[in-house]
Amino acid sequence: MDLLYYVRLARRNWLLILFSLVLAAATASVVTSNTPPKYVATITMLVSGYDREGSLSTAYQAGMLSQQRVQSYARLLTSRRMISQIVEGGDVQDLEETVTAESIPSTVLIRATVTDTDPARAARLANTLGTEFPKLIDEIERPTPHSRATIKVTMVDRAAVPVEPVSPRPLVNLALALVIALSVTVGSLILRDRLDTTIKTDEALQQASKSSILGTIGYERDARRLPLIIRSRGRSSRAEAFRSLRTNLQFIGVDQQPKSLVVTSCLPGEGKSSTAANLAITLAQAGWRVILVDGDLRRPRIPRYLGIEGTTGLTDVLIERARLQDVIQTWGEADLAVLPSGQIPPNPSELLGSRGMRNVLAQLTETYDMVIVDAPPLLPITDAATLAAVCDGTLLIARYGKTRREQVVRATEMLSSINARMVGAVLNFAPAKSSQYYGYGYGYESDAEVKGTRKSKVKVSANA
Structure with a gap:
């Protein structure tokens, strides 16, 4: 199959291709208009270890401990125990699906995001998460109830109220719908043409x-x-x-x-x-x-x-x-x-x-x-x-x-x-x-x- 084959196939079926593109554009427009906008609020937290003696060796050990804890803390941020301290009742499961956390590579920083249809609520929940999570770490990282925690978490960047929604994105949805429609239509035409053994030339x-x-x-x-x-x-x-x-x-x-x-x-x-x-x-x-x-x-x-x-x-x-x-x-x-x-x-x-x-x-x-x-x-x-x-x-x-x-x-x-x-x-x-x-x-x-x-x-x- 060469380029001329595709050109001839497109010329014979240009009405069907045009119809599929128009239908895809209309579908993308309907889906975009009926999708509620979503806003993302982001916070950044620093994981560090306590240096009790102030020596170089203890500082190095505290840094290594912090790097070891980062991956675990990223998962702990989205746990049910953490989410239940922010909201109560049936909202816990819904919030679990909207909270994400990741560790920034080669650092001891954790980035957490909260997605919500209300920008103000997204920022409030993210900041609450940044306030409550250090308390949880301070509680679970104590060797004894009366001792000092070996690791501490500090919120570095607070979440601001987002202005622009992250979804839906009309242009991206339209482009994606057109690409899918064109691929499916042309692929179906090629398959039908290859399976069609009737005499046409x-x-x-x-x-x-x-x-x-x-x-x-x-x-x-x-x-x-x-x-x-x-x-x-x-x-x-x-x-x-x-x-x-x-x-x-x-x-x-x-x-x-x-x-x-x-x-x-x-x-x-x-x-x-x-x-x-x-x-x-x-x-x-x-x-x-x-x-x-x-x-x-x-x-x-x-x-x-x-x-x-x-x-x-x-x-x-x-x-x-x-x-x-x-x-x-x-x-x-x-x-x-x-x-x-x-x-x-x-x-x-x-x-x-x-x-x-x-x-x-x-x-x-x-x-x-x-x-x-x-x-x-x-x-x-x-x-x-x-x-x-x-x-x-x-x-x-x-x-x-x-x-x-x-x-x-x-x-x-x-x-x-x-x-x-x-x-x-x-x-x-x-x-x-x-x-x-x-x-x-x-x-x-x-x-x-x-x-x-x-x-x-x-x-x-x-x-x-």
Whole structure:
């Protein structure tokens, strides 16, 4: 993971990051406003030993004794015995939690602090602690009740009434909340992105399918309601994407140009039927003699998309109840030929793998420039693999953010195991930056011009 990865991840999820920061700032503000201010009063005390003789050795011994007592006195300051001499009743436990004491390193000084919501009370309790603690030490450090204590404690600095509270600190709370929110949000996004194996880029699809990417079809809001590209006179980014797909198909295998193409996907709902229909329409608009075969004998979609009758079709031909030329329909201004699926049979796999299906495909490839077969998904059933084995090529459709890498790998391995030729893959429903058609100042190449170009090429090749 490099810096560019984080930048792209942040750009894709900037709204979520902004929302988390705003929520953190609001939470910090609420917590700060509802937290009562706390004030700290501090006293300093000196621990010293009595030098009875005034000699150097006794002074040294008194100093060593004082240093040994400092650590113990710091703990004794916060003991229940000491606190109970300052307050009485239930306040002893509360005050124990607010009194702290520490020894200053390399000295015989003890610093004690009292935290309270009332600054005056904090100072009063701290000073009372500084007055009562020397009395306690004088009492417990006497060898006998009538002798003099060996250690004495003196309050050096009295506590003043604090002016500024030590908490809450609005800026610190805000900064801490923002850092936590940013860390949690970015960490969650990175974790989700690493655990998410769905296809979201052309590079990921290319690596998973081990084939070339022939096109990227952008997402449009009206595509589900109006799946065909004939609306808006074909002037949309989605229509342009299918024209680009048509162009890329023309450059696949110059010496082995496929004449029959299976369009399938890994799972249902990835847009294979709409892709097959729009690709057939685009090729027909360019002057190709195209036939669209609805090879999904389980859940046919082509008749509904094109608005044609689909009760009679491929299944009737395969069981020899109708002739092929009698069930082929013509659709649209481009005279697109369509072979519906017909009635849903009880044995789709057997029909699609029969000799009759091979004969149908052979007849269609002799009559048309391109036979596009809309097949069922690859992974749930074997129908698409059966068709892919008898057709010249297979086009795999993957849906952005839904199809997973492992599913594409499995589908590719399945096609490879039956020696099916995979001509490429298409990333469908990709987020489009703009729904406007591509202008670039060059204008469109009209379908009439493309059709004329296609017909001229056919004529020249025929003369040749």
